[in-house]
Amino acid sequence: MTLTLSKVAKTFPDGTRALNPTSLEIAEGEILSLLGPSGCGKTTLLRIIAGLESADAGGTLSFNGEDVTRLPVERRKIGMVFQNYALFPNMSVRGNIGYGLKMAGLPRAAIAARVAEVVALCRLEPYADRAITALSGGQRQRVALARAVAPRPRVLLLDEPLSALDAALRTDLRDELAELLRAVGTTAVFVTHDQDEAMAIADRVAVMSMGNMLQIGAPEALYRRPADAFVARFVGNAMPLGGRIEGDRLLIDGAVLPLAQPAHGTTAWVRGEDIALDDAGPLPATVDAVTFLGTHYRIKLTTTGPAPLFSLHHGHSAPRPGDTVRLSIPPHAILTLPAAA
Amino acid sequence: MRIAKALQLTLTLLACAFLLVPTIQSVLAGVTANYFRGLSSGLTLKWVAEVWSLYSGSIFLSIGLALACLVVTTLIGVPAAYALARRPGRGSRVIEEFVSLPLAIPGLALALALLQLYGSLQGFRAHWSFILVGHVLYTLPFMLRAVLAVLAAIDLRSLEESAATLGAGPWRRFIDVVVPNALPGVLAGGLTVVTLSIGEFNLTWMLHTPFLKTLPVGLADSYASMRLEIASAYTLVFFVMIVPLLMAMQWASSRAQRMFR
Incomplete structure (x- = not known):
């Protein structure tokens, strides 16, 4: 019917x-x-x-x-x-x-x-x-x-x-x-x-x-x-990256992350599984807490962004709280969304 | 330990004796040929037969009144409790208190008010339904509260809503869902109503006419104007009437409650 x-x-x-x-x-x-x-x-x-x-x-x-x-x-x-x-x-x-x-x-x-x-x-x-x-x-x-x-x-x-x-x-x-x-x-x-x-x-x-x-x-x-930040946050727990989008680049305190396409004036969001610990990555962060969950580690990271980021890390070892790490995020994984109403 | 146990047992037996001895004595008095000469005068059922011939009308009147009272309080109390349970709030609390008011007012005052208001309506004044009105006023709060307590404990709203989604209209919902789930309350309330109605004296004493004596009124009458053996035999008859009735109702009520556990 x-x-x-x-x-x-x-x-x-x-x-x-x-x-x-x-x-x-x-x-x-x-x-x-x-x-x-x-x-x-x-x-x-x-x-x-x-x-x-x-x-x-x-x-x-x-x-x-x-x-x-x-x-x-x-x-x-x-x-x-x-x-x-x-x-x-x-x-x-x-x-x-x-x-x-x-x-x-x-x-x-x-x-x-x-x-x-x-x-x-x-x-x-x-x-x-x-x-x-x-x-x-x-x-x-x-x-x-x-x-x-x-x-x-x-x-x-x-x-x-x-x-x-x-x-x-x-x-x-x-x-x-x-x-x-x-x-x-x-x-x-x-x-x-x-x-x-x-x-x-x-x-x-x-x-x-x-x-x-x-x-x-x-x-x-x-x-x-997702159509907007609320949906992104509610479905799949996207986290705000902060910073500022100019053309096809996301600028966070001097760090530059490439985007898949120009998205001027929108906000940038990312999901935990897309944040990789990468020594060559552009984004510096401090490890706050590490939780071992069997299949993966859940790592709480502080960047200059508005909220802590949680990375789902599939490795055999994880950094320790207090370590400084570098993060990379693939361009297609950065969600560019209008700010939530 | 042994001493403590023995003391406990003695105390229990004493308490039982305190309650039972007068009862037994009264029952014995009812079947003793001459109470003042004691049991040596022999046992007889003469007094019981006399009570039956003098007061059998009272027994049937009391039972009839109690059953009528049960029917009326059920017919008023269940829908009223349902209405109150569906709309909990200030207004419902006020109505509940108002219905319970006759409990706090002495039966004599209640009877006086009824007499003042309806005493001049001769046909009604001399009819048994006049006493019934008094009994209903007095017992209704017990039925209402018993049913209300049961209804408040179940999620009436979602039960009714689920019945509605299955195609049941308001009347079917009341019959199929509300009434069966209120049944333990109705039975518990009914037990109280029947007990209170049969034993009620205060109100009935004021409302009765010489042709309408209930059991307790008849009892008072026999105490006042008959010999002690007859009054005692009356008590015996009262027991024999009431105890099986109460046991039957208790059994029905506990059975219904087990059904829902």
Whole structure:
């Protein structure tokens, strides 16, 4: 199903603008992630799509061309996975999964068949007759997803579905969730504040900040060509280099770094994996701290720039805190971006 | 150690005796042929039969009142608790306190107010529903608070929202999600309501008419105007009526609570 949002905005009764007018089109079967820090309006946008919040006058929302802006939530035929799962404690796993089908007025046999199908899809067979309270966090998450997809919703909405799990489990379930969403094949919108999650699961990622949608695109595109400093910082932790760009050169206190193309008047940013320790490099720095992380070292460096730089160093040895080193950055790895608004 | 244990046991037994001996004595008095001559006068069920013939109306009236009171407090208390739980805030706190007010006011004052207001409506004044109104006023806060406590402990909003996304309208959400999850509170509140209604004396004493005596009012009446054996037999009947009822409700309530653990 194609989901179209046109100038959708939200102002809360106390006057807070949670979401500035946003237009967006999500294609049939696409998985879109809304990524941003807390308070950026991503959950509000998701709740507007669900029908749990109403959009300000002037905005429209349509499913496959059908205007659903005024349709109450219970008639939108959506599926939603809540942050805390909100499973019904008074029903078994099967009862939870079958609830949407019961509401749709399906006959008993059809409900049982569809529940069995979804239970198998989500690999919940051993738990199907358990009480909700007898499930672990990961199992609850799968039940919540199974319950949402059972009635074949037109769009699947997921509100931080992994945030209630502990870190070790989260990575496993992230890949499992991505696989399940592909298997279900429904158009899905997925809210998260975790860039790794967004990249691992979504076809396209929309980065949001302070009620605005800053950039929307495939994960690679956002990473390699961020539209502004906020996106660069949020997706892939880019760090400001400081200095001044003149033509195709970046000048930092006498050091000169070449750029791939002229980018006069913009600011320069770089990611940790692109900063190399290089005795012949142009940029001097002092080592502040070194953290060994197994696959690489994370080295905190002070330059004359506005913020410390963190270099991801893949060597067999690392300099010691207090050492003076020289850095080089390949020209194509320096991101030239307009300053963040 | 042994001495401490023995002391503890003695103290426990003494406390039990302190509570049980008067009870046993009262029960025995109810089945003794002549209390002043003691047990040697023989055991009899004569007094119990007499109580039954004199006061069986009171027993049924009390049970009927308690059940009616349970129904009314459930019908008012559950939706009210739901409304308060959905809109937590200053206004809700004020309403909650206001509903609880009858607890702080002596039953006599409450009864007097009811009499002043409705006493002149003859049909209502002499009807059992007049006593019911008093009982509901007095027991409603117990039902309301018990249900409210349970509803406050669950994330009602997201449960209802998730039911809504699955296609449930407001009424289905209330029936399928709110009521079952409030059930432990309803049962706990119901237990209190029935107990209080059956034992209520203050209010009922003021509100009753000679044809509408509840169990406690009848008890006072038998203490005041019958011989001691009958009053004691009355206590026995009271016990026999109340204890199984309370045990059944306790069992139902703990069973429901286990279902949700």
